[in-house]
Amino acid sequence: MARQLAGRGRRSRPAAAAPPVLAAHGLSAGYGGAPVVRRLDIQVRAGEVVVLLGPNGAGKTTTLLALAGALAPQAGEVHWAGSATAAPLHRRARSGLSLVPEDRSVIMSLTVRENLRVGRCDPALALATFPELAEHLDRRAGLLSGGQQQMVTLARALARRPTALLADELSLGLAPQIVTRLLTAVRAAADEGLAVLLVEQHVRSALTIADHVHVLRHGRLAWSGTAAEAEANRDAVASAYLPLA
Numbered sequence: 375m376a377r378q379l380a381g382r383g384r385r386s387r388p389a390a391a392a393p394p395v396l397a398a399h400g401l402s403a404g405y406g407g408a409p410v411v412r413r414l415d416i417q418v419r420a421g422e423v424v425v426l427l428g429p430n431g432a433g434k435t436t437t438l439l440a441l442a443g444a445l446a447p448q449a450g451e452v453h454w455a456g457s458a459t460a461a462p463l464h465r466r467a468r469s470g471l472s473l474v475p476e477d478r479s480v481i482m483s484l485t486v487r488e489n490l491r492v493g494r495c496d497p498a499l500a501l502a503t504f505p506e507l508a509e510h511l512d513r514r515a516g517l518l519s520g521g522q523q524q525m526v527t528l529a530r531a532l533a534r535r536p537t538a539l540l541a542d543e544l545s546l547g548l549a550p551q552i553v554t555r556l557l558t559a560v561r562a563a564a565d566e567g568l569a570v571l572l573v574e575q576h577v578r579s580a581l582t583i584a585d586h587v588h589v590l591r592h593g594r595l596a597w598s599g600t601a602a603e604a605e606a607n608r609d610a611v612a613s614a615y616l617p618l619a
């Protein structure tokens with residue numbers, strides 16, 4: 375799969391000078407006063423896919439939540455659309471930030487069409503991303519496969535035409551073919567100008583769509599570089615996953 379995706383005419387890279395849409399500067403965040411992640415510097419620009427990798431418990435979700443405004447920073451700053459912000463998630467969402475949390479947020483008892491409408495999403499826009507959902511529009515979401523449910527979740531997030539998409543383990547528990555489908559849709563949206571920050575466990579798949587990669591280990595950035603550098607330094611990236619001594 376890696377070859378398939380990588381071989382599909384890679385996009386032109388965003389200009390390095392473009393200001394980040396979303397950035398963490400010296401960001402520390404955690405729960406109950408104790409930091410889980412410390413002094414992180416992460417930037418996401420329009421048209422760019424930034425992937426956050428790391429072992430279980432490294433603090434990837436915590437980072438995503440702090441960047442989204444769902445968790446207040448303990449130190450440092452988050453910049454959104456060019457300014458430092460302490461706005462909560464719902465306000466950032468109104469100004470173009472879309473968060474796809476780890477648990478698929480479909481309502482199982484509603485149909486796909488109803489799920490899209492609850493998310494204020496025009497079904498036609500969702501079908502433009504995932505035409506394969508057309509035959510399921512009037513089925514209850516609970517009857518769909520996990521991959522189809524994740525398509526509904528992602529279609530709903532993308533159809534709001536966000537400026538930035540923050541997604542937590544889109545591929546969790548899904549078959550490789552579906553993972554490819556979802557990540558291809560994310561890459562296509564980035565190529566249209568979306569700024570993307572992905573937390574991913576599927577390292578190989580994630581690298582095929584990434585521009586930049588950060589590896590978190592024990593709450594700190596253990597490795598950062600371009601996707602090409604990550605491919606060329608697999609040992610350094612992999613060592614961040616080794617158990618702590």
Ligand SMILES: Nc1ncnc2c1ncn2[C@@H]1O[C@H](COP(=O)(O)OP(=O)(O)OP(=O)(O)O)[C@@H](O)[C@H]1O
Pocket residue numbers: 405410428429430431432433434435436437
């Ligand atoms: N709501 C919470 N309250 C207290 N501690 C939490 C909370 N959520 C997460 N933690 C702790 O913070 C640490 C980092 O968790 P986090 O979910 O950010 O890591 P992760 O890298 O996303 O891991 P995983 O890949 O397992 O989801 C863990 O030790 C976790 O137990």
